[in-house]
Amino acid sequence: MGVIKRKNIVKGNEGGLKYICDVCSADITSTVRIRCAHSACTEYDLCVPCFSKGDSSRDHDPRTHPFLVIEQHSIPMYTRDWGADEELLLLEGLEVYGLGSWSDVADHVGGFRNKEEVREHYIKTYIESSKFPLPENAAPQDLSLVEEIPRETFQACKKRRIEKRKEDAKSAPPATPKQKPTASVPACHEVQGYMPGRLEFEAEFCNEAEEAVQHMQFDPGDGINPRTGELEPEMELKMLVMNIYNARLTARADRKKVLFTHDLLSYRANNNKDKKRTKEERDLNNKAKPFARMMNQHDFENVTANLEYEHNLRQAIAQLQDWRQMRIGDLKTGEKYEQEKQIRSQRPAPTGAFDRIGGVRVSKPTPPVETPSATTALTAPELPERFKPSITPHTTPSIAQAPTSSTSNPHDGTSTPTKGPLTNGNANVSATPSSQLKHKYSVPSLNGTTPLKLSNESTTDLHLLTKEEADLCSALRLMPKPYLVIKEGLIREAMKSGGGLKRKLAKEVCKIDPSKSTRIFDFFVHSGWIQKV
Helix, strand or coil: CCCCCCCCCCECCCCCECCECCCCCCECCCCCEEEECCCCCCCCEEEHHHHHHCCCCCCCCCCCCCEEEECCCCCECCCCCCEHHHHHHHHHHHHHHCCCCHHHHHHHHCCCCCHHHHHHHHHHHHHCCCCCCCCCCCCCCCCHHHHHCCHHHHHHHHHHHHHHHHHHHHHCCCCCCCCCCCCCCHHHCCCCCEECCCCEECCCCCCCHHHHCCCCCCCCCCCECCCCCCECHHHHHHHHHHHHHHHHHHHHHHHHHHHHHCCCCCHHHHHHHHHCCCHHHHHHHHHHHHHHHHCCHHHHHHHHHHHHHHHHHHHHHHHHHHHHHCCCCCHHHHHHHHHHHHHHHHCCCCCCCCCCCCCCCCCCCCCCCCCCCHHHHHCCCCCCHHHCCCCCCCCCCCCCCCCCEEEECCCCCCEEEECCCEECCEECCCCCCHHHCCCCCCCCCCCCCCCCCCCCCCCCCHHHCCHHHHHHHHHHCCCHHHHHHHHHHHHHHHHHCCCEECHHHHHHHHCCCHHHHHHHHHHHHHHCCCEEC
């Protein structure tokens, strides 16, 4: 008996090689077959019945031609689930198709083996073997698996596995038809100069790096001084050049890794995302791109999103500070102010009669109009009714002065002017007489406690409080930071119910001593920040 290697492959329904009797055309792949060993017959196979009858065809002469009896080596040799015939087909497929073409090798092996299974078996059996390139059980005397698993048991297990995978293949959904692969040329990709099939660029990073080593040669035994055993200067220079070349290759691979990790080759998708950003956000994103080499795509997107959010916050704070300086206390007046400000900026510069170059002066280009979304996104869409100024027929709000509201008396028809809307805890100045202003709130002191001394040098965040708030914190022995947290919680809770808040609910929100929370609640009601319900 012998082993015949067949290069012209005929694939059957189950994959792998398929042998046909040259006389009766019967399938003899899984049975014993007779192979003609004469030079006149090339790959001439006969089944056992045709051979026993002496049948022949073509140039075969059964009386004089030598022959070989070939049977299936369906026994375990290296692993428990792979037979010797499959091992031969695996090595033959690797020789024909090459290492890495696992789909073609799996089709060559047959038996419904998939490419992942074939690849994993080859790596574990041959590559990771301690006797590489030979498997662990490569010794001819090692028959442990053959004695442990008989031929009949192994063939029965193989048959059950093939039948099971046949049923799974029939019940599986139809696979999508394979599309013709794109040619690996620079013109077939949205990024100019990129070759997708080779994962390379037409002009790589340090494209001339290979020129320094293209004529370099290393012969065995060269570069070592036979007398001293040390490297000669010429060999040291060669090794230095090779180290520089390897460093450039590493830098090239690192840059490619950034491109693939952050999906920078999807130019159209990234360009569509940039179009949705403002000019400032695009500049900020471009400045942050060098840090992408130290992060993955998810972390870098989080960092850029947080930077954009911080940029929008700074813009909103600057806008709110501008409004506060102009004595603007509500969103409606602020939007009107921004519109008029935009109109004023678009007006051309006035030219005088004595201006020599007035007739040829070029006006400034009109800046792009962008919707101011930072403030709208960071403030409530609707304010409570008491924050909205009620404009009387006799007074009109102006941009430079805060609007005033008046409360009419239905009995006598008179109106009482009140303060304008409040911003950041400070009452805006209104055109009301000083006699009608509210009196200063005096904080009742706590029994058995002394006021806390607060100073800018020793107390953090004291500059964020007004004088009345500082007195309140001093009397209640509260530091500014906890007080600001309590203030934010109370105002948020009041905004949920239209500006009103119950004393009991205020105590639950404060989560401090009830006597202190009561005084804070009374102070907020007196200041007009919340309304007592």
